[in-house]
Every structure is written in C-alpha cells, then in structure tokens.
Amino acid sequence: MTAASLAPPGTAVHLLVRHRAQAAPEATAVSWSTGPVTARDLDRRAARIAAALPGLAGWPVAVRVPAGPDRYAALLGVLRAGAHLVWSGTGAAGERGRLILDSVRPAAVLTGGTDDDLAAWYAERTGVPLLDVTALPDAEPAEHNVPPEAWAYIAHTSGSTGQPKGVPQTHAALAQFSTWFAGEFGLGPGVRVAQWVAPEHDPALCETFATLVAGAQLCPVPEAVRVHPGRLLDWLAAERIDVLQTVPSFARELLRQSLGGARARLALRRLLLMGEAVPDDLVQGLHAAAPGMDLVNLYGPTETVAATWHRIPRTSPGPVPIGRPIPGREVLVLDELDRECPPETVGELVVRSPYVTPGYLGRSGDGDRGHPAFRGVPGRGPGPWYRTGDLGLRRPDGLLEFRGRRDQxxxxxxxxxxxxxxxxxxxxxxxxxxxxxxxxxxxxxxxxxxxxxxxxxxxxxxxxxxxxxxxxxxxxxxxxxxxxxxxxxxxxxxxxxxxxxxxxxxxxxxxxxxx
Known part of the structure; x- marks a missing residue:
C-alpha cells in the first residue's frame, strides 16, 4: 500500500461533491423523471437539510427518503451536518429494520413526506423527530470540520445470533474507494450511471458518491423497474445508461431478456458485477451478446468496503478470478496456522488495510474490534486486519480466485x-x-x-x-x-x-x- 493510493487527508465525499458543484454548477448531477437536477440545485437541497440538523455532528441519522433527487440530497446533507448515515429504502423493513434502529438509535430520521411505518414506529418509541426533507426552507448550514477517522455511515450485515451486525465505515474509507472507483471505471462529466443497488446494500453508497464526486450523471432506477429484468433492460436503453453495477444472478436475467428478441439489447459501456461469485458461462454469454461492453468483477466484504477487482478479458474461459487488491488493501491467503498458502492452495482470504471498519457497532455506540474476525496475523506487521471467512487461492499469475465460505x-x-x-x-x-x-x-x-x-x-x-x-x-x-x-x-x-x-x-x- 502506497501513500499515492490513498485519498488526500481530510477529504470527505460531500466536500468533493461541493467542489464539483462550485466548478460546474449547471452540470446535471441527478437525472430523474421530473427533469435533470443540476449540481447547484443538489447542493442547495443538501444545504437546507444540513441546516435542519444542528447539533447532530457525530450522531447517526437515518435516511428513509423515496428514490429521487431528495434522497441523494439527504445523504449529502447528513454528511455536511457532521453526522453519519444509516440509509435504507422505504419499503417494508420488517422486524430486522426495527432491530437496526434500536441498535443504532439515530438522533433523527429523514423522510420524504410519505407514510413510513418504520419511521413512525421509531418516532413514537423514542420521541426522535421525523424530518420531511421535501418541506424545508433554503438555509445555509454551519460548517463542520470532519476528520478522516470520523464515521461516514453504518451498514448492516446478517449476524449469526439473529441480531444484525452494524459495520461503521470512515470518511477516509468512503472517499478513497469512491475516488478510486470513479477514476478506474471512467466516470466523469457526461457519463450516465445507474443507481441500481438497494440502499440496504452498502455498494449503493459507493456507486452514488463515486458518480457525484466524478461529476457524472446519477440515474436512479425507479422502484417499479429495479427488480424486473425486462423493464430494467428497456429503461437502460431509454435512459442511455453507460454504467450499471449489479449482482451476477440479476445480470443473467438481463442477458436472458436481451436475447429474447422482444426487449432492448444490452448496450452498456461497462457492467460491474459484485456480491456473488461470477460464473464463466455468464461471462461468455455477456461478451457474446455485448462485445463492446467492459466487464468487471468486484469482490470484498462490507468490513473493508471492497477488497479486489478484475477486468474480465474476452479470451479467458474458465474460473473467473476476483483479481488483485484494490489500492489501499493487501490480501493474503492464509492456512489455519496463519501461514501464507503456496500458489493454487486454498486458504482463508485475509485483508490488511487502513480502511478496515473501526469494528462492529457496540452497545455504547462505538466500534469494537474485539471480534475474532479482526485478530492480527502474527509476524506480518500491524493491521488493521480482517479475516473474511471466505476461501480462495492465488493462481501462478498472481490473480486471486474465490472458493466459497468456511462457515454458514x-x-x-x-x-x-x-x-x-x-x-x-x-x-x-x-x-x-x-x-x-x-x-x-x-x-x-x-x-x-x-x-x-x-x-x-x-x-x-x-x-x-x-x-x-x-x-x-x-x-x-x-x-x-x-x-x-x-x-x-x-x-x-x-x-x-x-x-x-x-x-x-x-x-x-x-x-x-x-x-
């Protein structure tokens, strides 16, 4: 890991987005059915939301705003207020949603003016106010000096005890990954990026901020379209989308629909696959159907934002690698005695990075690295370390392959x-x-x-x-x-x-x- 691979000290994504707005205020930041939203307008909306959150610096704030420009203004506004995000969609969240709010205890809940049973339940239970971000006057918020180690968001993963695990991540980690993502995948002015990933899944934050930081156009996928492969395929064509991030199982459905003849063809510039292992037959099918499309495999746990990436070439049938470490991360393949495995020998994938989460959310609201997953690797230097529980191997060419899980x-x-x-x-x-x-x-x-x-x-x-x-x-x-x-x-x-x-x-x- 080199200093050149890290985001500049003190940088936060909301500041980078503001700089973009100041440099190109009339550029389209969010493309929505009601019309384009300029960078200046998005910044103005974020400012009035931040101004409505005085005194909440360092506190969690829940965002449950429907899809559209105000959702992204809310994300920026929370960060600008010095608070950190707990982002979820507005659909039924079930008991799991209540468990999450109970464990995080957000100091405010942002809504979009629509009925929200989970938000209403939390407000009644705690007295915490609900803030309708669509009904705020213009205002200029106080400026907050947000240090790199301050939390930017808390994501949640499944826990073996039945309690979802809160995974906080810092401003430094979010900014570093967002700027790397934007640069590596060619995001910039004029590039149209679909925001497909559901808010409960932390890559949604990364694709959102990478797009806004780069000055590209964020194109939220309407809820009525997002989970229907055929509708999404037509929407991608109609909206002239350049970049889409999705899971391989859904990409397979998009491919199937595109080959059916009644739907639009896949015409993306870049398709990013994440969240699941990537099958070789899917890769071959995608390359055949869209020969000009760049195909990328992204791998990594929530605890490290992401860990590796691989641009999938068109002439490499066989197991699809997860590739090489993303800048700022070192990935080892270790055996049960913490010895590095020889090439082509399966072991656990272990990540060392300054961007490992501060720890799982504890009862006191702090991050706790006491979990065995954060145990250091003797003789390999300081961490932070994260033991993924994923199995993998290193090929002779240095590329890593994913080989399943060691647990349930x-x-x-x-x-x-x-x-x-x-x-x-x-x-x-x-x-x-x-x-x-x-x-x-x-x-x-x-x-x-x-x-x-x-x-x-x-x-x-x-x-x-x-x-x-x-x-x-x-x-x-x-x-x-x-x-x-x-x-x-x-x-x-x-x-x-x-x-x-x-x-x-x-x-x-x-x-x-x-x-």
Missing amino acids: QVKIQGHRIELAEVEAVLLGHASVAECAVLAVSGADGIVTRLVAYVVPRAEPAPAQWRAHVRQRFGDVLLPMTFRVVPDALPRNETGKVDSRRLAELGQSVAHRGRG
Whole structure:
C-alpha cells in the first residue's frame, strides 16, 4: 500500500461533491423523471437539510427518503451536518429494520413526506423527530470540520445470533474507494450511471458518491423497474445508461431478456458485477451478446468496503478470478496456522488495510474490534486486519480466485445472510420445535434459494413460517421453500445436524406431500 493510493487527508465525499458543484454548477448531477437536477440545485437541497440538523455532528441519522433527487440530497446533507448515515429504502423493513434502529438509535430520521411505518414506529418509541426533507426552507448550514477517522455511515450485515451486525465505515474509507472507483471505471462529466443497488446494500453508497464526486450523471432506477429484468433492460436503453453495477444472478436475467428478441439489447459501456461469485458461462454469454461492453468483477466484504477487482478479458474461459487488491488493501491467503498458502492452495482470504471498519457497532455506540474476525496475523506487521471467512487461492499469475465460505454465511441476490440468523428467526415461531436452513446452489455455484427443514410442534404451517420470516427481513428477498421433518432433525456422532441426511430426508418427506 502506497501513500499515492490513498485519498488526500481530510477529504470527505460531500466536500468533493461541493467542489464539483462550485466548478460546474449547471452540470446535471441527478437525472430523474421530473427533469435533470443540476449540481447547484443538489447542493442547495443538501444545504437546507444540513441546516435542519444542528447539533447532530457525530450522531447517526437515518435516511428513509423515496428514490429521487431528495434522497441523494439527504445523504449529502447528513454528511455536511457532521453526522453519519444509516440509509435504507422505504419499503417494508420488517422486524430486522426495527432491530437496526434500536441498535443504532439515530438522533433523527429523514423522510420524504410519505407514510413510513418504520419511521413512525421509531418516532413514537423514542420521541426522535421525523424530518420531511421535501418541506424545508433554503438555509445555509454551519460548517463542520470532519476528520478522516470520523464515521461516514453504518451498514448492516446478517449476524449469526439473529441480531444484525452494524459495520461503521470512515470518511477516509468512503472517499478513497469512491475516488478510486470513479477514476478506474471512467466516470466523469457526461457519463450516465445507474443507481441500481438497494440502499440496504452498502455498494449503493459507493456507486452514488463515486458518480457525484466524478461529476457524472446519477440515474436512479425507479422502484417499479429495479427488480424486473425486462423493464430494467428497456429503461437502460431509454435512459442511455453507460454504467450499471449489479449482482451476477440479476445480470443473467438481463442477458436472458436481451436475447429474447422482444426487449432492448444490452448496450452498456461497462457492467460491474459484485456480491456473488461470477460464473464463466455468464461471462461468455455477456461478451457474446455485448462485445463492446467492459466487464468487471468486484469482490470484498462490507468490513473493508471492497477488497479486489478484475477486468474480465474476452479470451479467458474458465474460473473467473476476483483479481488483485484494490489500492489501499493487501490480501493474503492464509492456512489455519496463519501461514501464507503456496500458489493454487486454498486458504482463508485475509485483508490488511487502513480502511478496515473501526469494528462492529457496540452497545455504547462505538466500534469494537474485539471480534475474532479482526485478530492480527502474527509476524506480518500491524493491521488493521480482517479475516473474511471466505476461501480462495492465488493462481501462478498472481490473480486471486474465490472458493466459497468456511462457515454458514451465504450470498443470495447480493445480500450477505447468515443461515443461523434465518434459523433463529424460524425458531421464534411457536409452531417450530427444531429447524435447519440449507442453501441450494445452481450449476453455476450461485445460491438460488434457501430450504428450511422444520420439525413442527403441531400442524405444519408453511404459510405462517414464510410470513414470520418476511416479518423479520422485510423486503429483502429470501427465496425459500419449506420441508417438514417428522420427529427430529438427523444428527451425526458429534451432535451436529447431518446436512446430507437432512437433504435426503427432506426430499423423501416432500415426496409424501408433507413439504
């Protein structure tokens, strides 16, 4: 890691965006159905939001504003006020959304003037005010000196205890990654970037700020379009989108729709794939359908913002690498004794970087690196370190390959989910005596659905179980099927659930009509 690879000390993304606005005030910053929003207008909206948050420097502020220019003004306004972001969409958040707000305890909740059950619940519970960002007068906020180590946002990942894990990240990390992302992928004036990633997924922040920092045009995907591959394909063409970031499983659906003949063709300049392993057949299909499109694989956990990247060439069939470290990160492949693995030997991917999260959100509101995932590597120098739990290897050419997980964590539709968290939720239903959740992958290795094997206390109630899971996870899509297991879950000699026997038993039970 070299000093040249890091963002300038003291730089924060909201300051970089303001500098852009001052340099080119009439440039389009956000393209929306109601018309283009200039950099000057976006800055003015952010200023009045920041002015409405006096005294909240250093505090978390929740943003639940519908898609559109005011959503991005709210993000900038919170940072300009010296506060840090907790960003989520405005759909049903379920019990998980309540758990997150309860753990973070935001000092304010920003809304867009529409009904929001989660925001109303939090306001009633705590007395914290709801602030409608669409009904504020113009105002000039106080200026805040935000140090690089101050928090910019808190993201959340799935936790094995059933409690979502808060992952704060600093201004230095967000600025460094956003400026690298913008420079490496050619974002700049005139480039149109789709903002597709859902707010609950932290890459949404990176694609947003990278676009605004670079002076490119941010094009939010309408909610009615975002999860429908066919509609999105038509929207990408109609909006002349240059850059899209999405998950491989959704990219596969876009490819399928584009080859159907009734929809627009993929005509992006650059497609960034993240959040899941990238299958080779998908790469070959994308290159064949859009030979002029640049294809990139991005890898990395929330705890490090990201870790590696790889521009996928058109003449390299076979496993798709996750590539080389992003500037500011060092990635090692270590065995169980913390020794570096020889080339082509599978080990754990471990990241050293100044951009490792300050730690998981503790009860006191501080970051805590006491978790084993942050344990240092003896003899390899100071950290911070993050042990990803991902398995990988280093090829002879130096490129890294992802080889799965060493625990029960999976990626499904771009969301990082602990199977144990899903199990904990199911066990909370009165009709469930025992349960185990397994992930099912397609031929390409991508997890496509979850199967819950349930020992019921009374009459099986799959519809109630599904509703119970949805109540916890809200609008996060968890494709699930349920299999009823009589009596008890099969276990091996160590007392652990025997996954192989469970799958066989579940198929047998389902065949008898009990699933």
